[in-house]
Amino acid sequence: MLQRSVLTEEEQAAICSLEGREAGIEPHRDIVRPGEHTDYSCLVVSGLAARFGQLRDGHRQITAIHIAGDMCDLYSLMLPKVEWAIQALSSPVKILKVPHRDLLKLVRAYPAVAEAFWRDCVADGSILAQWVVNVGRRDARMRTAHLLCELGVRMERAGLGRRDAYTLDIVQTQLADALGMTPVHMNRIIRGLREDGLLVTRRRDIHITDWAALAAAGGFEGGYLEYEDGPHRRL
Amino acid sequence: MLQRSVLTEEEQAAICSLEGREAGIEPHRDIVRPGEHTDYSCLVVSGLAARFGQLRDGHRQITAIHIAGDMCDLYSLMLPKVEWAIQALSSPVKILKVPHRDLLKLVRAYPAVAEAFWRDCVADGSILAQWVVNVGRRDARMRTAHLLCELGVRMERAGLGRRDAYTLDIVQTQLADALGMTPVHMNRIIRGLREDGLLVTRRRDIHITDWAALAAAGGFEGGYLEYEDGPHRRL
DNA sequence: CGGTCTATTGATATGTGTCAAAACTTGTGG
DNA sequence: CCACAAGTTTTGACACATATCAATAGACCG
Numbered sequence: 239m240l241q242r243s244v245l246t247e248e249e250q251a252a253i254c255s256l257e258g259r260e261a262g263i264e265p266h267r268d269i270v271r272p273g274e275h276t277d278y279s280c281l282v283v284s285g286l287a288a289r290f291g292q293l294r295d296g297h298r299q300i301t302a303i304h305i306a307g308d309m310c311d312l313y314s315l316m317l318p319k320v321e322w323a324i325q326a327l328s329s330p331v332k333i334l335k336v337p338h339r340d341l342l343k344l345v346r347a348y349p350a351v352a353e354a355f356w357r358d359c360v361a362d363g364s365i366l367a368q369w370v371v372n373v374g375r376r377d378a379r380m381r382t383a384h385l386l387c388e389l390g391v392r393m394e395r396a397g398l399g400r401r402d403a404y405t406l407d408i409v410q411t412q413l414a415d416a417l418g419m420t421p422v423h424m425n426r427i428i429r430g431l432r433e434d435g436l437l438v439t440r441r442r443d444i445h446i447t448d449w450a451a452l453a454a455a456g457g458f459e460g461g462y463l464e465y466e467d468g469p470h471r472r473l
Numbered sequence: 474m475l476q477r478s479v480l481t482e483e484e485q486a487a488i489c490s491l492e493g494r495e496a497g498i499e500p501h502r503d504i505v506r507p508g509e510h511t512d513y514s515c516l517v518v519s520g521l522a523a524r525f526g527q528l529r530d531g532h533r534q535i536t537a538i539h540i541a542g543d544m545c546d547l548y549s550l551m552l553p554k555v556e557w558a559i560q561a562l563s564s565p566v567k568i569l570k571v572p573h574r575d576l577l578k579l580v581r582a583y584p585a586v587a588e589a590f591w592r593d594c595v596a597d598g599s600i601l602a603q604w605v606v607n608v609g610r611r612d613a614r615m616r617t618a619h620l621l622c623e624l625g626v627r628m629e630r631a632g633l634g635r636r637d638a639y640t641l642d643i644v645q646t647q648l649a650d651a652l653g654m655t656p657v658h659m660n661r662i663i664r665g666l667r668e669d670g671l672l673v674t675r676r677r678d679i680h681i682t683d684w685a686a687l688a689a690a691g692g693f694e695g696g697y698l699e700y701e702d703g704p705h706r707r708l
Numbered sequence: 709c710g711g712t713c714t715a716t717t718g719a720t721a722t723g724t725g726t727c728a729a730a731a732c733t734t735g736t737g738g
Numbered sequence: 739c740c741a742c743a744a745g746t747t748t749t750g751a752c753a754c755a756t757a758t759c760a761a762t763a764g765a766c767c768g
Binding site: 273293298299301302316319321345357359361363364368369370371374375417418461465 | 508524526528529532533534536537548551552554556557580581584587588590591592594595596597598599601602603604605606608609610611652653692696697699700
């Protein structure tokens with residue numbers, strides 16, 4: 239988040255001085271449960287977390303994938319009653335629970351920090367809007383390519399690998415849940431991408447052998463992930 | 474937006490004193506163009522506006538429908554480079570363009586106003602997350618029912634009608650663009666809902682004759698549209 | 709009263725879901 | 739180090755929802 243905003247040293251120090259309770263969450267275990275009032279937000283320290291909605295029949299749709307360094311559930315600071323679940327994905331996830339009380343004290347003391355957090359929520363919303371486009375108007379192959387590109391760019395930016403070579407600790411069924419399709423179909427799509435020489439997977443490692451081709455196959459334009467400084471960031 | 478947050482009279486007055494340039498936008502005309510840096514956000518005064526993303530092949534996906542009273546493109550206050558378009562829907566739309574400069578001055582003078590705007594962005598994100606679920610995991614009929622329920626609740630809350638009887642100045646093709654489907658299929662789905670006695674349409678008026686049934690058909694649970702006061706809204 | 713949108717309908721094509729089973733991994737305990 | 743269990747990936751055959759193409763009918767507007 240700190241990359242997205244311009245903050246003074248004092249403000250950065252204030253953020254870093256936040257204390258929280260560390261917790262390790264087992265795969266498939268809830269970090270946040272829907273319908274609850276939460277009084278903390280979580281920083282993902284390591285691993286992957288996913289936010290998702292669930293239908294009565296049990297089908298689930300992942301609405302966000304959070305990587306290390308993401309503040310997940312920052313939304314709840316403004317709307318404490320959450321309507322979704324957040325779970326650890328495949329591996330144990332380490333999170334830091336930061337009480338809302340401390341966060342609010344911080345944002346009220348430093349308006350620029352409030353704006354940084356606010357900007358973070360907006361960035362999350364921009365990705366969400368892309369996901370709507372993805373799921374609504376792209377076919378399975380495009381969707382998959384698009385998501386893999388998005389995750390690559392985000393991973394690289396977070397210092398977790400290169401955009402064309404990163405580790406995604408996630409299972410095909412979960413990928414399918416993020417892309418609104420069936421695990422079976424997910425598998426066939428991935429096979430197709432591999433057969434076309436766009437990517438190689440080994441274990442949980444993704445190696446995009448032809449970035450340009452994958453980006454083209456997904457209609458990926460990374461603009462929505464850029465957060466260049468506007469002229470009016472600071473007072 | 475003012476309904477979602479608790480503000481003092483002074484703060485409310487400050488918001489209401491914002492001045493902007495009024496403008497009328499013809500149907501299908503852009504309010505905001507993608508790739509631009511904007512220096513204002515828009516309040517929708519009357520009519521409907523839609524935010525959408527576009528694919529190279531021309532297909533579009535609506536990612537938000539803004540009704541009168543909505544602040545559209547508030548996102549751009551935090552990320553001025555917008556990656557989407559916002560257009561007027563079927564009828565002329567009246568908007569009020571409020572310069573970012575004034576908005577920033579306001580939020581920096583009144584932290585509670587900043588939080589109110591921030592909360593507004595988060596509310597938009599909550600709807601967006603629901604749309605991902607909608608498009609990703611519900612079939613055409615459910616999706617349609619769900620959206621009609623959502624719009625009903627939002628219309629009612631905005632004082633623009635009743636949840637089961639409101640005017641939606643929108644064309645079937647645009648509804649299809651919001652739901653990620655074909656105009657032809659959209660038409661068949663609406664016919665189905667009518668034949669099942671769930672709703673009646675006349676002109677642009679929607680009359681939901683059996684709210685409970687429509688909500689059930691859409692798996693609609695309005696929780697994500699509720700913004701009850703948390704205990705820590707004010708200092 | 710003709711022209712341009714919009715809504716409606718039909719026939720057919722296709723992408724994706726569903727069901728079912730086999731092959732492969734990974735981890736665990738003997 | 740092997741054997742087994744549980745989870746994951748892969749494959750096939752088939753069903754079904756939705757897209758596509760094409761045409762007609764109706765609404766609205768100048």
